[in-house]
Amino acid sequence: MENDKGEFKRKDSTYRSWIGKDKDFPAEAGRYHLYISWACPWANRCAAMLYLKGLEDVIGLSVTHPTWQRTKPNDPNDEHTGWTFASPDDPPFSSPTGFGSFPPKECVPDTVNGAKYVRDLYEMSKDTSGKYTVPVLWDKKTKTIVNNESAEIVRMLNSEFNPFAKNPDLDLYPEALQKEIDGVNEWVYPTINNGVYRCGFAVKQAAYDEAFKELFASLDRCEEILGKQRYIAGNQLTEADLRLFQTLIRFDEVYVVYFKTNKYFIREKPNLKNYVRDLFQTPGIGKAVHMYHIKTHYLTSHPRLNYYAVVPGGETGPDGSGKGWWSEPHDRDALTDKLNA
Ligand SMILES: N[C@@H](CCC(=O)N[C@@H](CS)C(=O)NCC(=O)O)C(=O)O
Incomplete structure (x- = not known):
């Protein structure tokens, strides 16, 4: 899975049919x-x-x-x-x-x-x-x-x-924002979503150094953008937030220690911290966060990285819920008000 430069390379997905567009796979309930x-x-x-x-x-x-x-x-x-x-x-x-x-x-x-x-x-x-x-x-x-x-x-x-759908009107890829969303995904995917894996699975120092530099440059960029707008692609929740959130919620618990992404914790950056809280508290998004699974998976599944499968303690505490920290109040509503004023 790594090339001769020691860089982690993710394989492309193999099944790409589209429900609704592909006539063999019409949208149906229960299918x-x-x-x-x-x-x-x-x-x-x-x-x-x-x-x-x-x-x-x-x-x-x-x-x-x-x-x-x-x-x-x-x-x-x-x-x-x-x-x-x-x-x-x-x-x-x-x-x-x-x-x-x-x-x-x-x-x-x-x-x-x-x-x-x-x-x-x-x-x-x-x-x-x-x-x-x-x-x-x-x-x-x-x-x-x-x-x-x-x-x-x-x-x-x-x-x-x-x-x-119970919420058919919710559109996380609205036409007016598609260009912006695609633009954000274009740098968030390689440097953040996959960037943490590129740090963690690099087998040569130079490959890790490069991934680390790109990761934190992009996180700094997020911190700056999120000081000006509530969400990463504008002032409304989009799929770009869902994608970014998945990396951020795992960051302090797992990636900092396991993938060596240790320049800073997300919770040390005011905009990123409050943004993660905001998304975590959005009904539906927090419901899908299961910190026991997150920590246990990474720390127990790759013998090459953690042979004895010892799981670090840290933020989630012994019950492994990991939810306390992210359930605290955030300041993101004020940002929407400021922008709407
Ligand atoms: N391109 C895929 C990537 C999915 C992926 O890499 N999933 C990992 C888990 S985080 C996996 O199942 N890995 C199994 C393996 O590497 O054997 C997607 O975004 O759906």
């Missing part, structure tokens, strides 16, 4: 299912969108255990580890290296296909890419993966299921 991990920032943007639009009764949700497991445990030649389903009453998992004990709190098993692993879904879909990522948007009718690219799933949930 599609979303497989996610609460820990994964890409999958979580889809869950937040599902809640924001009020689509919980239209598209089902399964949620993996945060700790990756061997996906062919009986085949000694297959060492792949990945996302595994569990029920909350199943016994705890340990890390792929056999350390720790991590209960399947807040997991939702796969009642659609009875899959044990996300890999099973790709195999049912006759996939040959060898990469078994979440999110997966699944079609129950054709028994296949429709799309596994979060940026596209977010857009489909935003616009294609409106006849069934």
